[in-house]
Amino acid sequence: xxxxxxxxxxxxxxxxxxxxxxxxxxxxxxxxxxxxxxxxxxxxxxxxxxxxxxxxxxxxxxxxxxxxxxxxxxxxxxxxxxxxxxxxxxxxxxxxxxxxxxxxxxxxxxxxxxxxxxxxxxxxxxxxxxxxxxxxxxxxxxxxxxxxxxxxxxxxxxxxxxxxxxxxxxxxxxxxxxxxxxxxxxxxxxxxxxxxxxxxxxxxxxxxxxxxxxxxxxxxxxxxxxxxxxxxxxxxxxxxxxxxxxxxxxxxxxxxxxxxxxxxxxxxxxxxxxxxxxxxxxxxxxxxxxxxxxxxxxxxxxxxxxxxxxxxxxxxxxxxxxxxxxxxxxxxxxxxxxxxxxxxxxxxxxxxxxxxxxxxxxxxxxxxxxxxxxxxxxxxxxxxxxxxxxxxxxxxxxxxxxxxxxxxxxxxxxxxxxxxxxxxxxxxxxxxxxxxxxxxxxxxxxxxxxxxxxxxxxxxxxxxxxxxxxxxxxxxxxxxxxxx
Numbered sequence: 001x002x003x004x005x006x007x008x009x010x011x012x013x014x015x016x017x018x019x020x021x022x023x024x025x026x027x028x029x030x031x032x033x034x035x036x037x038x039x040x041x042x043x044x045x046x047x048x049x050x051x052x053x054x055x056x057x058x059x060x061x062x063x064x065x066x067x068x069x070x071x072x073x074x075x076x077x078x079x080x081x082x083x084x085x086x087x088x089x090x091x092x093x094x095x096x097x098x099x100x101x102x103x104x105x106x107x108x109x110x111x112x113x114x115x116x117x118x119x120x121x122x123x124x125x126x127x128x129x130x131x132x133x134x135x136x137x138x139x140x141x142x143x144x145x146x147x148x149x150x151x152x153x154x155x156x157x158x159x160x161x162x163x164x165x166x167x168x169x170x171x172x173x174x175x176x177x178x179x180x181x182x183x184x185x186x187x188x189x190x191x192x193x194x195x196x197x198x199x200x201x202x203x204x205x206x207x208x209x210x211x212x213x214x215x216x217x218x219x220x221x222x223x224x225x226x227x228x229x230x231x232x233x234x235x236x237x238x239x240x241x242x243x244x245x246x247x248x249x250x251x252x253x254x255x256x257x258x259x260x261x262x263x264x265x266x267x268x269x270x271x272x273x274x275x276x277x278x279x280x281x282x283x284x285x286x287x288x289x290x291x292x293x294x295x296x297x298x299x300x301x302x303x304x305x306x307x308x309x310x311x312x313x314x315x316x317x318x319x320x321x322x323x324x325x326x327x328x329x330x331x332x333x334x335x336x337x338x339x340x341x342x343x344x345x346x347x348x349x350x351x352x353x354x355x356x357x358x359x360x361x362x363x364x365x366x367x368x369x370x371x372x373x374x375x376x377x378x379x380x381x382x383x384x385x386x387x388x389x390x391x392x393x394x395x396x397x398x399x400x401x402x403x404x405x406x407x408x409x410x411x412x413x414x415x416x417x418x419x420x421x422x423x424x425x426x427x428x429x430x431x432x433x434x435x436x437x438x439x440x441x442x443x444x445x446x447x448x449x450x451x452x453x454x455x456x457x458x459x460x461x462x463x464x465x466x467x468x469x470x471x472x473x474x475x476x477x478x479x480x481x482x483x484x
Contacts, residue, residue, distance in 0.1 A: 025058040031356045032059045038365045039349055040064060043233065047339035048074050050259035051353055055267060055332040060259055066228040066340065068238060079227045079256045080338040081218055081246075082323045083316025086255040087183050088283075088294030089265075090198075091130055093190050093205055095279040095293065098126075102193050105282070112189045116164055124172045126189070129182040130294070131287040135168035138179045141473045154247045156188045156198070169472060176288035177470065180252040187251025198251055206274060210264050215257040218246045227256065230320015233343040235374040235413045241320025241342070253318055259336045266327055266334045284312050284329070295327075302358045309358070315346060324350050333357055343409070369400040370409045373426075377410070382422045385410075386429050393433055404434040408443050420451050431460075438467030442474055454481055 032051055039045040046064030050057060062074030097103040103112070103126060110121035120136065128134045139145060139162045149162060163181050170177070187198045194201045199217035207215050218224075220243075230241035246254045257265075268274055275283070286297040295312040302309060309328050316323035324337040324346040335353050337346050352362040369392060376385040393402050411426035427444040434440050445460030458481045465474055 025053060025056070028053065028356055029059040031362070032353060033061065035352055035356065035362050035365070036061065036063060036349075042365055042367050043371070044344045044365060044368065045337075045339060045349060046074070046231075046233075046341040047080065047228070047337065048076055048078055048259045049338075049353075050076065050263055050334070050336045051357060052263060052266070052334040053331070053357060055270075057263060064341070066226070068229070068231060074228065074340070075226070076260050077214060077226055077258050078338075079214055079224060079258055080323065080340060081228075081230065081253075081318050081321045082255050082257050082262075082338065083249070083253045083318035083321055084180075085257075085262075085314050085316045085323050085325055086249070086251065086253045088314060089202055089206060089255060090183050090186050090190070090251045091283060091294035092274060093201055094126065094130065094186055095275055095283060096205055097190070097193055099276060099279055103189070109185060109189070112192055113160075113185070116160070116185075120164065120168055123168075126186075128172050129186050131176070131291050132179050132182055133173050133176055133288055134179065134182050135170040135172050135175070135177070136179060136181045136185070137163050137166045137169055137472065138177070139163045139181045139184065141476070143476065150242075150244050150248050152248075153245050154250075156184070156191060156250060159184050159248065159250055160188055175470075176291065178291075180249070183252035184250050190251070202255070206265075209273065210261075210268050212257070212261040212264055215255065215261045217254055218256040220246055224256070228321075228338075228340045230318075231341045232320060233341045235370060235410065238341060244319045249318060253316065257338075259338055262325060262336045263334060266325070266336075267332070269327075270332055302354060302360060305358055305360050307358045313350075322346050326350050326354070328354075328357070345405075364398070366397070366401040367399060368406055368409075369397075369402050370406040372400065373407070373410050374413065377414070377422060382425050386425060389429065390433070404430050404437050404440050408440065411443060411447065415447055415450055420447065423447050424451070436467065438464045438471075440464075441467070442477075445477070449477075449481075457481065 036045060036049055040063040048062040050060040052058060060076040062076060062078060064074055066072045066074045066078045094103060098105055105127045107126050108122050109116045109124050110118055113121065124134045124136065142162065190201050191198050203216065231238045232241050269280060283293040284295060284297055285292055290296050290298050295314055297310065297312045299308065299310050301307065310330060311326055311328055313326040320340060320342060322339045322342065322344060326335040335350050337349060339346060355362045369389065373385045373389055376388055389407065392400055407426055407430040411423045414423035414426060424447050427447050430440045431444050441460045441464035445457040445464065448457035448460060458478065461474060461478050465471065465478060
């Protein structure tokens with residue numbers, strides 16, 4: 001461990017000792033601030049964070065910039081696109097309609113959208129849509145999604161038309177496959193049953209009653225005060241995120257909110273302000289793959305204090321934004337992370353915040369090795385970079401994050417720059433050092449395909465499918481090369 005890492009450990013452990021006896025809110029806040037400042041220093045967090053303990057906010061702060069062109073800082077009231085956290089709001093309205101007798105949890109799509117093709121619509125239930133066991137193909141995985149669909153405004157019926165005619169990927173109710181199409185259908189059902197646009201139904205049923213005045217449906221053309229812009233961190237700096245017409249994510253991911261409003265939402269779910277106890281129990285019941293209705297629910301013991309907690313959580317990703325909400329149900333505690341520069345793993349940050357929240361020492365954040373490798377490639381060449389990565393991997397470096405995603409980031413950046421030989425070298429070393437990770441073979445195949453080497457690309461894709469067979473987008477790549 002380097003001297004810098006030893007100092008980092010000392011700072012974080014010292015703060016942990018301060019919060020562990022007794023665990024005063026201000027001490028935890030100090031430890032959280034030290035941790036988040038380190039993540040920001042390493043370029044791993046640019047956004048806002050809120051942490052609550054036992055129903056009380058103990059920490060909220062913004063880091064970095066909401067708008068880089070105007071040097072506008074992130075603040076707790078900055079509005080972020082919350083991506084798939086949207087799904088829990090869609091689920092809540094569905095549950096309200098069930099309480100009102102306007103929907104049945106066992107009702108089928110065709111009961112509410114009679115124009116939906118009966119081959120699928122008469123077989124898929126509301127429950128199966130809520131828990132991602134419908135078998136409906138995910139429209140974001142369609143071949144034309146990134147090149148055509150995302151750039152155009154769609155009415156809900158037009159979105160549904162993108163996938164409703166496609167055959168089911170499995171018999172409804174027999175498998176779990178996370179699927180944005182399911183929540184698009186739920187949004188269309190909400191509109192049909194209420195007679196209101198989806199965004200108005202959410203505003204009247206959730207946002208207005210809870211005083212969530214900084215939440216709503218995001219429209220690109222609307223002038224929205226304190227809205228964060230989305231960026232993509234690259235190895236050469238930041239870029240504006242790609243354009244996405246916000247009609248496209250719809251009921252699966254088109255809402256914006258703030259950490260403060262999401263705290264209001266969290267606390268309301270401990271009351272009957274929005275949902276009955278029966279509905280909340282349905283929402284938070286883990287089904288296949290622990291998925292409830294817009295939440296993933298699991299139990300864990302937090303080492304080394306061995307506190308048993310039940311966590312209801314969801315993450316989100318949309319161009320330029322990453323989001324995370326984790327609710328700790330027994331304690332009414334909460335972690336919210338809203339981030340607007342991409343290229344980070346919010347799970348790692350949330351896991352560390354969780355440790356502080358429950359009186360355990362956090363793990364010191366590690367610097368992204370991608371930055372080091374890219375710098376070495378530019379100054380000393382690809383061979384030096386690969387040798388350094390092998391060394392750090394063999395040492396299980398505590399200073400650097402040496403996971404496969406870091407190498408993949410370098411490889412894809414090099415490919416984008418047209419440095420195909422260097423990109424291929426990076427992907428090959430990733431496969432060598434992470435042979436049981438399916439997606440590294442897919443990345444290798446992508447580089448081969450970009451250099452018009454179809455047979456090696458096909459072999460890489462097939463190997464990826466052997467490791468991760470339930471990947472329709474990957475299977476489509478194989479079909480494109482084999483014609484079947």
